[in-house]
Amino acid sequence: MFEEVVPAIASALSAQGSELLVAGSRSAFKSLCEIIRARFGHGTPEADSLTAALENPGDAERIEAFARYLTRVMVEDPGFARQALAAWHGATASGSAEGSAVVNNFSGQAEQVVQARTIRGGIKF
Template sequence: MTDPMTMAIATAMAGKAVEVAGEPAREAVAAMVRKVREKFRGRTTEEAVLEGVIAHPDSPERLSELHEAIRRAIAEDAAFGTALESLWNQVRSDSTATEDGVVNNFSGQAGKVVQMRDVHGGLTIG
């Protein structure tokens, strides 16, 4: 299964441009790439995968290998995964709103969450 976060990281690490709306999102993607590089440092297999995708950035197979290596690293280290997810949320919050849009992000646990925009008239929440 391909997920947008790890694929965006893999694509950025392959030297491809990742389309994001604003500077904060670009900075967050760059921070994600740095975190993955740090995680892979000294890990022979992962470093070889990274070198392979850098040498062959247009190879879907190499990109897929890197994507899977990132997913394995996340599965092995929950704190690493949480850090990447936090940065990914920054990317999403900066890059999803349009000119007249609103971005609502919720993270954590709650019994009830309400997110809305442009309520005209009465509103009762019970």
């Protein structure tokens, strides 16, 4: 059920690494990390796996171990799973652009979607 999204969550959090370990960090990923940390508790194997993944962003074994714990807890606790997935979707949908960059987010179903930034002249559909 969570086989596709949990590895992405584990990899993304691990890639954020030290930023998520810093108390002052404010980001959607920090919020997701805090939700997971609160559920895992302190001094548990689950919490240790999260810390290990954050402290070793390139270590696939530690990321996979964290993903296994996260999957297990999500299966056992559907309320936590909903909360974590909502935070994940919020984190991945909250892209930001700097300068002249553009971030496009689309969620839902549609037969046709058009996203554009600057259009000069007319458009015919």
